[in-house]
Amino acid sequence: MFQLxxxxxxxxxxxxxxxxxxxxxQKSEFNEDQATCCQISIRKKNYDKEEDQxxxxxxxxxxxxxxxxxxxxxxxxxxxxxxxxxxxxxxxKQKLEAVVGGITExxxxxxxxxxxxxxxxxxxxxxxxIHQEDVVIGALEQAFQECDEIIGQEMEAANQSxxxxxxxxxxxxxxxxxxxxxxxxxxxxxxxxxxxxxxxFTPETERQRIQHLxxxxxxxxxxxxxxxxxPRRLKGDDVGQKVLYxxxxxQGWGYKTVEKEDLKYPLIHGHGKQARLLGTLAVSRGLGDxxxxxxxxxxxxxxxxxxxxxxxxxxxxxxxxxxxDVLIMATDGLWDVLSNEDVAQMVRSFLEDxxxxxxxxxxxxxxxxxxxxxxxDGYYWTLxxxxxxxxxxxxxxxxxxxNKDEN
Numbered sequence: 231m232f233q234l235x236x237x238x239x240x241x242x243x244x245x246x247x248x249x250x251x252x253x254x255x256q257k258s259e260f261n262e263d264q265a266t267c268c269q270i271s272i273r274k275k276n277y278d279k280e281e282d283q284x285x286x287x288x289x290x291x292x293x294x295x296x297x298x299x300x301x302x303x304x305x306x307x308x309x310x311x312x313x314x315x316x317x318x319x320x321x322x323k324q325k326l327e328a329v330v331g332g333i334t335e336x337x338x339x340x341x342x343x344x345x346x347x348x349x350x351x352x353x354x355x356x357x358x359x360i361h362q363e364d365v366v367i368g369a370l371e372q373a374f375q376e377c378d379e380i381i382g383q384e385m386e387a388a389n390q391s392x393x394x395x396x397x398x399x400x401x402x403x404x405x406x407x408x409x410x411x412x413x414x415x416x417x418x419x420x421x422x423x424x425x426x427x428x429x430x431f432t433p434e435t436e437r438q439r440i441q442h443l444x445x446x447x448x449x450x451x452x453x454x455x456x457x458x459x460x461p462r463r464l465k466g467d468d469v470g471q472k473v474l475y476x477x478x479x480x481q482g483w484g485y486k487t488v489e490k491e492d493l494k495y496p497l498i499h500g501h502g503k504q505a506r507l508l509g510t511l512a513v514s515r516g517l518g519d520x521x522x523x524x525x526x527x528x529x530x531x532x533x534x535x536x537x538x539x540x541x542x543x544x545x546x547x548x549x550x551x552x553x554x555d556v557l558i559m560a561t562d563g564l565w566d567v568l569s570n571e572d573v574a575q576m577v578r579s580f581l582e583d584x585x586x587x588x589x590x591x592x593x594x595x596x597x598x599x600x601x602x603x604x605x606x607d608g609y610y611w612t613l614x615x616x617x618x619x620x621x622x623x624x625x626x627x628x629x630x631x632x633n634k635d636e637n
Contacts, residue, residue: 263302263303264312267299267300302396309388311394313384314396314517318373321373322373325372329369333403367407367541370409394516397414406544406545408542417557426570431514435514437478451529456493456494471487503566507531508529510522510524519531576594592628
């Protein structure tokens with residue numbers, strides 16, 4: 231159903247032209263990263279007519295236009311990432327069109343159809359203060375969930391497995407929405423500041439949510455795992471001893487007497503990049519993985535893997551956006567070896583030194599990829615300081631936020 235092809239590892243797109251330039255980091259014939267960008271036009275639905283295919287049109291300017299960028303980092307194969315790159319923007323468009331009446335009002339009406347209770351009504355109850363950006367965020371969350379369901383159905387029908395992380399940026403009505411499900415990262419780099427616009431989801435960062443789910447539904451662990459966290463993997467001689475532990479309700483650590491049940495494999499094991507959910511996945515949010523089970527068990531990973539993104543909103547209309555202010559979106563292959571500060575320094579230096587280059591944002595994206603990719607030294611890839619380079623797929627968007635047409 232889906233053709234596999236070498237995917238470029240460096241992307242740059244400008245809001246005005248919607249043009250992509252790409253390169254391949256040449257570390258694998260087929261990498262598992264995918265990317266999509268497009269203009270999304272949101273039109274008010276006519277529910278009196280059957281227009282099943284109307285929402286498939288992406289380039290109409292009849293109603294409200296937005297701009298969309300997305301990175302998908304696949305695992306267990308590229309299939310889920312390819313599906314997400316084909317489907318998610320359609321899902322987002324559909325969800326936004328369903329609530330278009332709510333996102334064009336400063337204060338969305340409680341009722342999009344039908345009569346609304348008036349304040350003069352004796353039974354009137356004051357509404358909560360909900361704003362248009364809250365409705366956009368809700369549409370993004372629902373779109374991720376719908377796309378996840380589509381991927382699950384497609385993968386099952388094709389007898390395929392695998393999943394992907396998803397990082398999305400949506401520019402709409404002067405606001406930038408960044409939705410993340412996984413460990414990719416979005417960073418706003420300005421002349422004198424850097425603003426993280428995403429939260430990375432790993433088994434460690436979501437320990438309490440995952441443990442709480444296991445507490446509510448212990449059968450999900452199939453008597454194979456313990457939900458408790460310990461500083462190290464327990465051994466037989468630890469039974470009867472008091473050791474440090476954490477449960478879902480605890481931010482800090484306490485002591486408990488070790489029982490035989492505690493010797494089971496921990497729900498979350500390892501630390502940092504080595505941390506794994508059920509000994510299987512390094513991320514705790516993403517799309518797909520509906521068929522994934524822990525090896526040699528019937529324990530399903532998906533109940534603990536959430537598809538719901540965390541959405542951050544940045545209001546560009548309240549900011550004095552300069553020509554060199556950019557949004558950097560990248561999969562974890564970049565962030566494994568470069569910090570936010572490293573990237574910001576490279577961005578500022580490069581853009582300052584290449585002010586007259588019409589392709590400088592594209593060239594900057596290339597530089598970021600090559601910096602993390604390093605150089606091949608025998609069997610190894612190293613950075614200039616002989617530190618280990620990234621061995622993961624590396625995908626980068628460099629998105630200039632300044633729009634001359636708006637000034």
